Amino acid sequence: MTTSNDPDTIAFYDAEADTYAAKEREVDLPPSFLRLVTALPPGGHVLDLGSGDGHYAHAFEARGFEVTAMDASAGLAAIASRNLRKPVRVARFDELEDVAEFDGVWAHASLHHAPLEALPDAIARIHRSLRPGGLFHMSVKTGKPAGRDRLGRFYSYPSRSAIDHALTHAGTWAETDFQTTHREGYDGVATDWIILFARKA
Template sequence: MSVPYYDNNAKEFFSSTYQVDASDLYEEFLPLLKPQSLILDAGCGSGRDTLAFIQSGFKVTAFDASKDLAELASKHTGQTVAVAEFSNFQSNILFDAIWACASLLHVPPLNLPDVFNHLASFLKPEGIFYCSFKYGSGVTSRDGRQFTNVDENTLQKIILNTSLKIHKKWITRDLRTDRKSEKWMNAIFYKASLSQN
């Protein structure tokens, strides 16, 4: 589990991420949504993206597994950020979109299909789902954290038995200026309606 790392380093992680410019990613995601759509920010970290979406006129529910990060994100966004893990998140409403930026990468490979299925259960039919992973294969460890790396083949396998279909996938460089050498796999899925399954 990577949660202890984020609890122990919440302030440092917040400071290093909350001002990172993610506008290029937003430009791929937000035009697919209608005004005032409901977005679930899954594993919101600093709350950077939640705040950007709110400022763009969307309604956002956010959660993070780290209690300390969730508190910082709540202050940053001006709204309550729930504390939950992907597998036990619950909601009484369905969302138009899910945003999971650099968060699902801490889920072990064998658990990813179940986590995608669980989160997708809170999506409306035709809803969209953005996620990003470090580009590559296998699992790597750093600073007490485990990272599940994903390439094109892994991505396809993860969603094979889910209701999600690939809308678009693309590779980018790390948004942080000191990590430009790192590559990321980005993907946008849509939830197929019953008639499409």
């Protein structure tokens, strides 16, 4: 892979966009979402990086935030655009070029699709896109060698040390906080996850 997104993974989400968007969701938003919402400035600008069908982007908007949604899958972006009633960027992680634009970046279950060698650049771009003091949330599957799941999607399964390396490469952070959890993904398989909260210096 020469870019930060695997073409076969993008093709999966394009082909399965309608089914993926129709999946059942938990009634309550995850604690990580509520934590980020609480820490953001009222009315702040949030980037939903890997926005999928726009579920979380809509939840941010419902709480008064300005939201930019971005996904590498044109199929999912089209659904999100209809749901949000506004354009959604179709772009890869390595095409994020914003500078000091966002108060927060929500990268929920997305960056684990980038190969490990692309993670430092992706997080550096996120760091650059944040305003001073801006917040970064990331959740990724972990605990396995890089490879494909039973649906054919690529996962790098980054470790804590790989994420630490990428954060150091990206720039200066005022604080970082790691949590772990174990939960089921879209493929129905329970997996270990790493949840990161970081604040740009």
